[in-house]
Amino acid sequence: xxxxxxxxxxxxxxxxxxxxxxxxxxxxxxxxxxxxxxxxxxxxxxxxxxxxxxxxxxxxxxxxxxxxxxxxxxxxxxxxxxxxxxxxxxxxxxxxxxxxxxxxxxxxxxxxxxxxxxxxxxxxxxxxxxxxxxxxxxxxxxxxxxxxxxxxxxxxxxxxxxxxxxxxxxxxxxxxxxxxxxxxxxxxxxxxxxxxxxxxxxxxxxxxxxxxxxxxxxxxxxxxxxxxxxxxxxxxxxxxxxxxxxxxxxxxxxxxxxxxxxxxxxxxxxxxxxxxxxxxxxxxxxxxxxxxxxxxxxxxxxxxxxxxxxxxxxxxxxxxxxxxxxxxxxxxxxxxxxxxxxxxxxxxxxxxxxxxxxxxxxxxxxxxxxxxxxxxxxxxxxxxxxxxxxxxxxxxxxxxxxxxxxxxxxxxxxxxxxxxxxxxxxxxxxxxxxxxxxxxxxxxxxxxxxxxxxxxxxx
Numbered sequence: 226x227x228x229x230x231x232x233x234x235x236x237x238x239x240x241x242x243x244x245x246x247x248x249x250x251x252x253x254x255x256x257x258x259x260x261x262x263x264x265x266x267x268x269x270x271x272x273x274x275x276x277x278x279x280x281x282x283x284x285x286x287x288x289x290x291x292x293x294x295x296x297x298x299x300x301x302x303x304x305x306x307x308x309x310x311x312x313x314x315x316x317x318x319x320x321x322x323x324x325x326x327x328x329x330x331x332x333x334x335x336x337x338x339x340x341x342x343x344x345x346x347x348x349x350x351x352x353x354x355x356x357x358x359x360x361x362x363x364x365x366x367x368x369x370x371x372x373x374x375x376x377x378x379x380x381x382x383x384x385x386x387x388x389x390x391x392x393x394x395x396x397x398x399x400x401x402x403x404x405x406x407x408x409x410x411x412x413x414x415x416x417x418x419x420x421x422x423x424x425x426x427x428x429x430x431x432x433x434x435x436x437x438x439x440x441x442x443x444x445x446x447x448x449x450x451x452x453x454x455x456x457x458x459x460x461x462x463x464x465x466x467x468x469x470x471x472x473x474x475x476x477x478x479x480x481x482x483x484x485x486x487x488x489x490x491x492x493x494x495x496x497x498x499x500x501x502x503x504x505x506x507x508x509x510x511x512x513x514x515x516x517x518x519x520x521x522x523x524x525x526x527x528x529x530x531x532x533x534x535x536x537x538x539x540x541x542x543x544x545x546x547x548x549x550x551x552x553x554x555x556x557x558x559x560x561x562x563x564x565x566x567x568x569x570x571x572x573x574x575x576x577x578x579x580x581x582x583x584x585x586x587x588x589x590x591x592x593x594x595x596x597x598x599x600x601x602x603x604x605x606x607x608x609x610x611x612x613x614x615x616x617x618x619x620x621x622x623x624x625x626x627x628x629x630x631x632x633x634x635x636x637x638x639x640x641x642x643x644x645x646x647x648x649x650x651x652x653x654x655x656x657x658x659x660x661x662x663x664x665x666x667x668x669x670x671x672x673x674x675x676x677x678x679x680x681x682x683x684x
Contacts, residue, residue: 268294272301314464318479325496326481328474329426329547330448334577334586339365339373344380346373350447356423359576359586359670362398362409368424370416370446372397385416391443392417402564406665416446423586424448426547428481429507430557432488435459437477441466452477457486500552501529504545507553517559520571521552524583543573546584558585564666570596575674589671594629595663598656611684612648613641624648626655649680 268279275298282294283302295302337357341348355365355373363375372383372395385395393416398409417436425448427433432455439450441463454462458480466472480486484493490508498505504525512518526533528543549555563569569590573583580587609615609622616623616637622644624635635651638644660667660675667675 270296270298270301272297272305314461314468316461316465316476316480317485318483319485322479322482323493324478324482326428326478328478331424331426331546331548331584331586332582333424334580336577337586339380341373341380344373346380346382358397358414358419358423360400360668361414362400362669364397364414366414366419366423368420368448370420372414372416388413393444393446400669402668407668409669417443417451420446420448421451421453425451425453427453427554428548428551429453429455429488429491430548430554431508432456433458437462437472439472441472452481454481455486455488461486500525503529504550504552507551511552515556516568517556518552520559521549521555524549524555524571528583543581543583546582548585549583562590564590569593572596572599574599575671575678578678589668591667591671592663595659595667595671595675597629598659609641610645610682611680612652613644624651626652628655645682649682652680653678 266278267276268282269276270282277298279294281298281300283299284292284294286292297305333354333356337359339355339357341355349367349369349371353367353369353371355367355371358364358366365373367373370393372385373380374383374397375381383395385393387393394413395416396411397414399412399414400407401410403410417438421427421436433453435454435456435458437452437454437459438445439452442450452462452474454477461480462472462477465476484491488508490510492509495508496505500522504521513522525545527537527540528545534541549558570593571583571588572591572595573580573588575591575595576589577587612624612626612635613622614625615621619637621637621639622641623637624644624647626633626635626648633651635647636644638647656675656678660672664672
């Protein structure tokens with residue numbers, strides 16, 4: 226028997242150790258099917274009952290690669306598949322939906338906002354603001370997705386460009402930790418992703434990596450028209466919008482809260498307020514011994530534990546931003562910003578003087594030596610200003626600075642003002658010296674904040 230040219234047996238010769246008897250059996254079935262096809266050329270569809278040419282049926286292969294035609298025609302098969310997809314993509318919300326997640330926007334530090342009133346830049350709307358990008362070189366992002374960069378003594382509005390998918394992006398220099406030191410590297414900044422990061426509270430930073438543009442208008446980068454979603458939520462909104470034209474904020478918020486569209490590592494238990502009645506873990510299987518969890522635990526305690534405030538009253542009034550009340554969100558930031566696993570202190574005071582909010586925009590990691598430079602210790606100095614105490618025996622005001630547990634005496638003075646002036650001069654020079662010593666080990670935003678730091682008498 227000649228096997229050459231048989232499409233069925235050609236595929237079998239690639240399968241090792243297949244019995245030759247099976248080859249004969251399959252070849253006979255193939256030849257029989259071929260003869261029947263040549264004779265009849267038609268087949269009855271089991272779904273619609275029509276008599277159709279065999280070409281209207283899908284040719285399949287059985288367990289042993291034996292060929293056969295499906296029972297329903299291609300048209301009925303397509304209709305069944307479309308109906309299945311429509312049912313699968315139909316949004317179904319629970320009858321008693323709990324709205325754990327609401328639409329929230331971030332509070333912007335006034336110090337980050339660029340004054341464009343004297344620049345030759347026309348705002349796109351009355352609410353457009355340009356906010357300093359903390360990790361980028363002299364760049365500001367607006368809540369409309371535009372970017373201003375300061376170069377050669379001038380503020381310039383960048384044009385940006387689009388990638389192959391039409392997404393707007395800019396080329397900027399980002400401060401990154403690489404090969405044991407901080408340096409600038411040119412990277413693309415995608416407008417939609419950056420606007421979400423800077424202006425919108427993302428309830429699940431690990432999974433919400435898709436961005437829905439209101440009205441499916443991907444040229445709209447206005448922050449109130451952008452929604453961070455996970456893959457399943459994005460798919461459901463997209464299919465629903467294409468079918469109905471509805472992508473209202475009310476609908477999107479309900480989809481974000483629907484359990485069926487949550488990631489596999491989510492449950493109601495993950496939303497339990499396990500830290501000071503405010504913080505929650507955000508996902509299952511959290512390692513409470515991980516360094517990131519310990520940092521989060523300590524941060525929440527400093528802000529919301531009343532017993533801790535009795536020992537450390539300087540933390541009264543401090544808060545944790547809404548995004549970081551979810552441990553899983555804090556963990557994402559922690560993993561992205563820790564310096565090659567070095568265990569440094571989480572600091573909220575250096576980047577913005579007088580800051581009381583722990584957030585991704587206001588916090589940084591610094592060596593413990595730098596962190597101790599910015600402790601005020603108001604409880605131990607009485608009515609005197611920072612760096613000054615009254616020596617009752619000598620009836621003098623003494624200027625004193627402490628660093629890493631060591632006291633540095635700066636002299637005795639007749640007045641509080643002169644003692645503070647000496648402390649201010651010495652402390653500011655000392656901070657600048659430490660900044661120079663750690664210049665390659667700390668981020669540029671920390672270095673700049675230290676160099677520009679000013680001691681005030683009411684600190």
